[in-house]
Amino acid sequence: MTTELRVLRDAEFDAWYAAVELGFGGVPEAPEEAALWRELAGLDRSIGVWDGADAVGTTGAFALRITVPGGAGVQAAGVTMVSVRPTHRRRGVLRQMMRRQLDDLRAWGEPLAVLTASEPDIYGRFGYGIATHSLSVRIDTTRVRVSAPEGTEGVRLRLSKPDEARDACEAVYARRVAARPGMLARQPGWEAVPLLDPADGREGASPLQCVLAEEGGRTVGYARYAVRPLWAESGPGGTVLLRDVEALTPAAYAALWRYLTEIDLTTLVTAHNRPVDDPLLHLVSDIRRCEPRVKDSLHVRLVEVGSALAARTYRGPVDVVLDVADDFCPWNAGRWRLTGDAKGASCERTEDAADLALSVRELGSAYLGGVSLAALAGAGRVRELREGALEEAAAAFGSDVAPWLPHGF
Incomplete structure (x- = not known):
């Protein structure tokens, strides 16, 4: 199979969007709905994989601003319109698109990627964790x-x-x-x-x-x-x-x-x-x-661990070293010292001994305060390396109100 991945061109939008509709059942959307999504999508933030004249893979990334604990709005890429043509499944098309998209988001300085999943087991391997429920x-x-x-x-x-x-x-x-x-x-x-x-x-x-x-x-x-x-x-x-x-x-x-x-x-x-x-x-x-x-509702992926964790505040004082695993975005892997409280936070690289070990997927789940690190530890997905660190971090990451995505994208 010879395919080409490229940023969407204006003349290709209709064929690309028809591939999106095919991927979600093949029922064409109303013209006014398709026109609105075209207006909001941004060609430079949309990717297509082409096999000749056929769009066989699609994805986009809306430029969103999402509230994080503490009330600040943080730039986030709203990953959307992800599809792979049935004839091209299991050939690495999705992985290729996810790789390019996350590389682009890092280059653009966007610390978060978020999405709603048609099937919740798809995106964990790319570092997304379920962060909100509806x-x-x-x-x-x-x-x-x-x-x-x-x-x-x-x-x-x-x-x-x-x-x-x-x-x-x-x-x-x-x-x-x-x-x-x-x-x-x-x-x-x-x-x-x-x-x-x-x-x-x-x-x-x-x-x-x-x-x-x-x-x-x-x-x-x-x-x-x-x-x-x-x-x-x-x-x-x-x-x-x-x-x-x-x-x-x-x-x-x-x-x-x-x-x-x-x-x-x-x-x-x-x-x-x-x-x-x-x-x-x-x-x-x-x-x-x-x-x-x-x-499940919103799935969150930390594109840049340090800047993402520093962008929110924490319900109580926290000073922990996180040993983060991230096979798909290796620039996040390693140890990070997170210090913060209700007024602000910093998160920097460190050589100090780790207090907690987890993957970037667990950080995504806990990021908005709706999924407890303690619950993830109970499932074996977070390991406590210093006694007391889990209780401290779980309390600090929490939110007084449940996080919630008000509408899809």
Whole structure:
């Protein structure tokens, strides 16, 4: 097999994107959706592997900014649109693309790479670790009530067209970004992503709807959703399909969830991407009838160990030497001294004896504070070399709130 890997050229985009669609089942996306991803992708950040005129491998890397523990935003490459043509599997195409991509990210000075995986066992061999999880709920609204904390009755709810409410929603979202690791600061153009609503993808549901929560005349929350009607002999049984919900106050958050669970002619609310510590879990009257489920979400890869670990803060004082294994990016391998606290951190090469031994994959899992180093040690993936080092590091790496990726890319 003779193939060529190269950065994408403008004239090649349509063939490259058709290869992406083929890799994810072969169903063409709506024109407006494909156009948006083309606008956001950046040709210079997209790679194709070609066999003659055929694109047989694809990957891209959005320029993202992700919140890390401490509230800072860190540059991260959002790895996306990874596909290999079925005729070219098991020939090293994926490995070739991952190699080139990580080399490029290092040259560009981007300390992190992140992705969501169609299959979670693919990317561990390239140093990615599962760093966040997402919660799904399926709420039987005939049996579940949402409690109303103090102040809920003072929240005014107002329906608005999603595009007309965009700026108000984005202002609320922007104020939420620094509060939770894993959230993405919306770069120019990304405000259109939550509003994507191609008609041929609704599967019998309504167009996207939006409700705003207001307190004292200002917008303090929103929910975007669709409704899929259902009419049976026993009566109506529609489903509210939640896209996203954010609020700046507990009262507004409760008011929005109460609204969603009380929409006329519906008996079900589904949400497929919420934080695992969502306050909703403490607002509902019967958690069992919400059918909560958890799955992996964001996978994190430290491209540069030193700069990545120094970019976040730590929940408590930490001074540990990490012996890091990284076969795929050997510039990370070796011993690093991490010192830091809630005010800042440094991470430098050292010849001192190691306190913990782990691979870059475990560092990726622990990086946003949602996966405990102690839990990874329990699975045999972190080794304690100095007594007490594991407890110290596990406590320092933790986060008060669970990290969460608010939307895919």
